[in-house]
Amino acid sequence: MNACIIGAGISGLTAAWTLLEQVPQEFRDIHIIEKKNHVGGLVNTRYIGNKFYDFGPHIFHSHDELILSLMKQELKERGFYDIKTIAKSYWNKKFYDYPLSVDSILNLPKELQRKVLIELYKLCPNNKHEATNFSEFVRGLVGDTLYKIFFEKYTKKLWGISPTQIPSEWAPKRISFRVNDKTFFGVNEWEVYHKNGIKEITNFLFEKIQRHKNKVRLLFNSEVLSITNTGGAYKLRVLNKNTNEIVRLDCDILISSMPLDELLLKLGAKPKPLIFRSSIVVFLELNREFPILPANWIYLNEENYPFTRIFEQPSLLNKYHGNTWITIEYHINKDSKMWKMANPEIVNRTTQFLESLGLVSQEDIINWDVWKEAYTYPVLTFETLENLKYNTKLINNFKNVITVGRLGKFRYMNMDETISDTIRTIKNKIIRGA
Template structure:
């Protein structure tokens, strides 16, 4: 039995390790020159930075042991520090309505509180629609917080109006306060730090990409291999399994585990799937990211791991500070820009992005222009699945059809079109390997309710 895994991200590598550990001849195809996907660490010249801030946390002790037992992994445990910059003030993240009200100037805070209470009263008479991000948020927080932060940030992140986003994005990422709890938190804020699922996290020495590197080493020790810079151009069903055509020739296997973007996988399968599945697949969109790492000649005074910015004065929507993850990593600030391939931000040069970023960095007190030693640029075309109002229907059509393809399993953020976390991706890969063996199924193993993925 030979299994081909498409994509060497965390889901794909985890599936490959589990399969190889069962004695299965396992090969991973990865179009990039290195493994890890979005959970990669870029190492070029003097630069060493993750593609955005990553943290590993899980409530599953077996999954934690799986990572800790990988060769060469040394996990640090860090207390998470992340904030939102707004109105020249810092607010806690995950966003807390009580923190917003207590940090705001009294007049603005009171206005926001009345907006919140007014929305609760309004809901007793006529409930808002709950299908869109806008309706979901307004009904739970009021227009004050929505207009101040939640709408501008998500408009910037997704490049579309919040009214066109599915409520699923809100329900999976935002914690809703009770009115009583909100009043208590506002009037009598606790001095103790409340621990939550994400108040602390694990981070590997050397960068988040060390996890993918360790998975690849484990795979090699089990007899598996990764073919980098290898991209399939066609996949055909054969009597005994599959024929995968790529730039260097043909590859035959009995089963496929897919973790590449599901629209790309559907296109590769071609006529094996009916036209309506291809149409639905083309409706599934991804948001791209550009990363600008700025190398500095000094440390950044802020202790944050990452900071969110919603205001138009900042072209970037988030930044991370490398040395706050691991002190041995060179001092850099990594800025993230949400965009689409081919748009203005995507096509900007590093010099142009740096020129647009330095004034914002100076305003935030991060660094000044003369502290910059250099910069590095990375682009990711398929970063976030876009939860528009039609995504659920389109995804169901595609995934239901793929469930019916014998010898094929799809998983991971891109493969399932699901905004999941690192631990979910790893666990999905392990379950996908069991699905190949007929022991479980990925979509049945995970509960697709709104709380499964909510981590703040």
């Protein structure tokens, strides 16, 4: 059997690993088609001078038994070490525990404390069961005041739409107010990092498939132009952007991590549109001693700060001493003014907001970089949810096509969830025919 895999990010690499080592069928040839000139997708690390940064605070964490059994020991042998991360939420010139804790409430101004406690006391379990959107559901969990402070504006910044436009399925299922455990993922979650950055996760997966390099061929800087269905097998026309040559590939199994609606167009179908948020990460190396933040990262809830999160990268390194560097995240649409903005202008704009926070001044900056990714978050609205159902029916009509990952499944997933879901999806399709 032959397979083509579209995308060499975390889901594409996991798909290849699964085909090569975790299914009984033997694959003679596997072609992986990647638009960029490297593997990893969003799970990547950039090096600027003698510093590095990830595309946002990517922490590998899991409680999934499949992930723990497949990866825990091997990652430890590769130099991954246990960590526990802490996050804070910034509001009204103060930092609050996030996830919310009892202390978060006690640190609020007195008049808000009383209001919050009354609202929590009056909460009715039926409120969340009857909720139809994100806003109603979260209000049913924490009340109006905490919702407005910690959820409403941040959610709008992240997704670019009102929380009332987001289905309740997208909301956190429960919110517990922590007492002693202030870690972001919780004390029972396995949480690791590597001194060279999060790209070591995709390096781990890449090395898995490199063991079978006689069967695997990677096509970098390549784009799928069209896919022809030949009765359950597929013919792909692929443009090699280095040579401008057209490469033709045949496969029995097609696995795709590209956006689902784009895949359907390549297959000649007529999908309904899906929406994805784009992201910009700004790296700033500072002439300041580490640390400058009270946590690994902080969330910015207020509308007057256009970015969503600030992350101090060296906070994940063991016993780091020296000057620090931070990353600042924006989540925007590709048609926005900021997406088209020149990188120096983005850095200047970011610095001005950081100065207004009292965090960084222009004179502190030693070096900078800007990293843009066009497809980062699937935006689930009532309309896109219906469009997803329609597109899922369409793709299910194509035999031997498997979609994986955030973009392929139009589902928000963390790294461990992406790996686990990809393995299970491929095994279900290939072994069980489900």
